Every structure is written in C-alpha cells, then in structure tokens.
Amino acid sequence: MDLIYTEAGFLIYIDMVNLKFYKYQATGNDFILIDNRTLKLQLDQPQIQKLCDRKFGIGSDGLILIQDHPDSDFEMVFYNPDGSQSLCGNGSRCAVNFASFLGIFQGSTRFLAFDGEHQADILPDGQVRLKMGDVQNVRLMADGMFIDTGSPHLIKYVINVQNYRVYDEGKAIRNGGLFKEAGVNVNFVQITGDSEIFVRTYERGVENETLSCGTGVTAAAIASSHKGLNSPVTVNTQGGTLTVEYTQISNDNYSDIYLTGPAEKVFEGTIELN
Numbered sequence: 099m100d101l102i103y104t105e106a107g108f109l110i111y112i113d114m115v116n117l118k119f120y121k122y123q124a125t126g127n128d129f130i131l132i133d134n135r136t137l138k139l140q141l142d143q144p145q146i147q148k149l150c151d152r153k154f155g156i157g158s159d160g161l162i163l164i165q166d167h168p169d170s171d172f173e174m175v176f177y178n179p180d181g182s183q184s185l186c187g188n189g190s191r192c193a194v195n196f197a198s199f200l201g202i203f204q205g206s207t208r209f210l211a212f213d214g215e216h217q218a219d220i221l222p223d224g225q226v227r228l229k230m231g232d233v234q235n236v237r238l239m240a241d242g243m244f245i246d247t248g249s250p251h252l253i254k255y256v257i258n259v260q261n262y263r264v265y266d267e268g269k270a271i272r273n274g275g276l277f278k279e280a281g282v283n284v285n286f287v288q289i290t291g292d293s294e295i296f297v298r299t300y301e302r303g304v305e306n307e308t309l310s311c312g313t314g315v316t317a318a319a320i321a322s323s324h325k326g327l328n329s330p331v332t333v334n335t336q337g338g339t340l341t342v343e344y345t346q347i348s349n350d351n352y353s354d355i356y357l358t359g360p361a362e363k364v365f366e367g368t369i370e371l372n
C-alpha cells in the first residue's frame with residue numbers, strides 16, 4: 099500500500115502503480131532512476147530490494163529518486179540494493195545526465211545528495227565532471243588506508259589485481275570486526291603507471307563486486323598520492339575508465355576533487371509496483 103500525492107496535491111493510498119523508470123550505467127555501475135518530482139513516492143526497503151533484484155526485478159547496483167529541492171536544481175536520493183544510503187559517485191553522474199534529459203538544467207548544475215550539495219558539468223563529449231566533497235582525513239590502518247569520499251572506503255594495494263580474490267577478501271573485510279557495524283567499501287588497487295591505477299571494488303550495500311565504484315576510484319586516486327602519484331589520475335576499472343583530479347593541501351587534506359567519466363542511458367520501461 100503506497101501513499102502518493104496527485105497532481106492536485108491530494109494524498110491517496112494506492113495498491114499498485116505502473117512505475118516509469120530509466121536505467122543508466124556509469125562505467126558499468128548501473129542504476130534505476132525515477133523522476134519522483136510529481137509522484138513523491140516513498141519506497142520501503144522490500145520495494146527497493148525487489149526493484150534492484152537482478153532476477154525478480156529490474157536489476158541494478160542501486161536506485162535513485164530525482165526530486166525537487168528549494169535551494170538546488172534537484173535532489174538525488176540514492177539507495178543501495180539493501181536499502182542503505184550514502185553518496186554514490188557514479189550514481190550522481192547518472193543523475194546529472196538524467197536531470198538534463200528531463201530538462202531540469204542545461205550544461206552545469208548544483209544538486210543535493212546524501213553528503214550535501216555538489217556541482218557538476220556535462221562536458222562536450224557527454225562525460226560528466228562531478229565535484230566531490232573535500233577529504234580531510236586519510237587514516238592508515240592495518241588493513242589499508244581508510245578514506246571517506248562521501249561513502250567509506252578502505253584502499254588495499256595488490257600486485258595482480260585482475261586475479262585477486264576480490265569477492266572473498268572484500269566480503270571478509272566488510273563484515274570483519276572493525277567494519278561489521280557500519281560496513282565499508284573495499285577497493286583493491288594496482289599501480290599501473292606514473293599516474294594510472296586499476297581499481298576493483300567490493301561494494302557495501304550491494305554486497306558484491308561492482309564493475310566500478312565512483313567514490314571508490316576517487317578514494318583510490320587520493321590514496322595513491324601517498325604512493326607518489328599526482329593529479330590527474332587515470333583510473334581503469336572492469337567497467338571502463340574514469341579520471342580523478344584533486345588539489346592536495348597537506349598530507350591529509352584534499353580539495354577541488356573531481357570525478358569525470360561517462361554516464362549513459364541504457365533503456366527505459368515501466369514496472370508494476372505494489
């Protein structure tokens with residue numbers, strides 16, 4: 099049973115709605131996007147889980163609602179498939195392209211996400227350049243470097259990332275003592291050049307490896323400044339290539355952080371939502 103507002107502003111109960119959705123992917127990190135500006139749908143965790151399920155639903159690494167906001171061009175509300183929330187870098191880049199498709203803005207935008215307001219530009223080649231929040235802390239831990247780029251990330255450097263047991267080791271760390279409660283995204287990183295890395299990520303809330311993770315590649319690029327790499331960093335992932343730029347102010351302080359890469363519509367459709 100859902101509560102929604104009609105165009106006239108009436109609050110009505112509905113048993114089932116034919117929900118229009120759009121499917122986007124950003125370097126293989128895929129998302130369901132819904133224009134929620136009029137619908138004002140409030141989804142519960144079982145509905146989110148079902149929509150994101152790759153067998154019983156549409157299938158995705160997350161779900162994003164686009165909503166009006168009095169102080170920004172729009173607000174994006176992101177959910178992991180398990181219903182948990184955080185900033186989503188690749189999802190934000192998809193939301194920017196979707197909001198432009200909806201005619202909410204052209205060229206440059208300011209929108210609200212889980213960790214506050216972000217600015218983004220759609221580049222002439224269609225890639226999206228997203229401004230990330232500043233980073234004030236790089237914590238060296240036994241298991242690797244911990245950096246929060248709007249979602250929590252652990253960075254581990256490995257020799258042969260292509261053959262690494264990302265799922266097994268990522269799952270163990272994410273559910274291990276230190277991170278069991280809040281969870282963490284685990285990024286396995288191989289330095290492949292003077293300003294190039296390859297990143298594979300086990301994602302919290304997806305509870306699996308994803309083909310790329312925007313906040314993860316951002317954290318990995320920043321961590322790599324402690325390994326002698328400088329901005330801009332080319333980050334290759336299983337799903338494609340991204341670029342991370344930043345200004346390092348001090349050992350732990352980074353600002354003007356930008357994540358750039360493609361974000362494309364794959365298909366659109368409707369689904370019956372109970």
Ligand SMILES: N[C@H](CCC[C@H](N)C(=O)O)C(=O)O
Nearest residue numbers: 186187188249303311312313
């Ligand atoms: N799973 C992450 C959120 C999505 C991160 C990733 N999809 C991205 O592009 O940043 C978490 O719960 O911290």
